[in-house]
Amino acid sequence: MRLITHNMLSSNIKGVVNGFPLRIEAEKVMEKTMEMNSEFLEKMFEKVDWKAFVDASRAMGYTELPEEANSSMLDSDEFLNRFHHALLELDLEEGALVCPETGRRFPVSKGIPNMLLHEDEV
Amino acid sequence: MASRPEVIAPPEIFYDDAEARKYTSSSRIVQIQATLSERALELLALPDDGVPKLLLDIGCGSGLSGETISENGHHWIGLDISASMLNVAVEREVEGDLLLGDMGQGIGIRPGVMDGAISISAVQWLCNADKSSHNPRLRLKAFFTSLYKCLSNGARAVFQVYPENIDQRELILNAAMHAGFAGGIVVDFPHSSKKRKEFLVLTCGQCSVNASISKGKNEDGESCSDDDSEDEENQTVCISDRHRPRKKQKNNKVGKGKEWLLRKKEQMRRRGNVVPPNTKYTGRKRKDRF
Secondary structure, eight states, X not given: OBHHHHTTBOOOOTTXXXXXXXXXXXXXXXXXXXXOOHHHHHHHHHHSOHHHHHHHHHHTTOOOSOSSOOGGGGGOHHHHHHHHIIIIIEEEEEEEEEOTXXXXXXXXXXXXXXXXXXXXXX | OOSOHHHHSOHHHHSOHHHHHHHHHOHHHHHHHHHHHHHHHHHHTXXXXXXXXXXXXXXXXXXXXXXXHHHTTOEEEEEESOHHHHHHHHHTTOSSEEEEOOGGGOOOBOTTOEEEEEEESOGGGGGSOOSTTOOHHHHXXXXXXXXXXXXXXXXXXXXXXXXXXXXXXXXXXXHHHHTTOEEEEEEESTTOTTTOEEEEEEEOSGGGGTOOOOOXXXXXXXXXXXXXXXXXXXXXXXXXXXXXXXXXXOOOOOOOOHHHHHHHHHHHHHTTOOOOOOOTTTTOOOOTTO
């Protein structure tokens, strides 16, 4: 699971008001290479919740992202490279995602988060 | 398909390790999935600005449809309930991200972030109640409501479905409309029972007022009318049949006169019948007392 997906995911449990962002417990992180597309990154920059993104990338062991960001930073190649790397190249292989309100753990195995809910949680 | 898998077992059980591998290694299945995915992307009508889009692939299985999305240059997130299918997808090293989840429990994605959604041969599974806690109507509602939320304004969703019957199609379509979507059904090859493919094309947000639904393909590849209009025609015929008024029976009987009587007697004489002679009493009304 990459951080682009983590930034989209939220907890779907009944009764949870704000299930975003899920906290990451990383046991195994892999890095993959992907071709960069600056237009896509610009579009994603508008959608990404930056604070959640920074916290998540730190939980994955990547600390190169600035605490605050604005659209003027997209002109910098260095920033784009870091953004691209954190968003699309870091991959959580093993670990868990934790709901911020209920503490429910969603295990991640082989890069696939298990978001199935029990019957009482639907 | 020779038989419908929904009737055999729930999807997470039907697509076990053996079935998932068999499904993915069948070249016929791969080809069909690729064709359907291409058509779904076409119906999605993404803007042609060269920027990759972030799409949601619901019921992605082993990543066959997602592969088509990647080939078209877009990013995708796949969701499926079968762990075996997802494991095959991991082995195939698909480019999209994978989630193990049940679409009937709602899609746990943040509001307004997806550029579109496609689904190939998956949504009809929601019409089957596989557990005692399952209510197909509620599951469809949870699915479409959460999908509507996570799509951005103006985004589209295209689902290729195999409805078992008209009722199932109505159930799915009604659930989508109640969730706020606009749109309808596009049918390719409507007259061929083998080649017929149904696509649920849904639009999210205000600009759906101007959106036009594509026409389905016909046998020769040209467009033909929507299946919806055919249904409407059928409805009209039924209605008019039911309400056709019965013919009124005429009630104003007039008696025959003396002229008719004399003509009849002459006619019978010409035929050689024994006819009483005409007298001054011929054609006169009898007394009431008779």
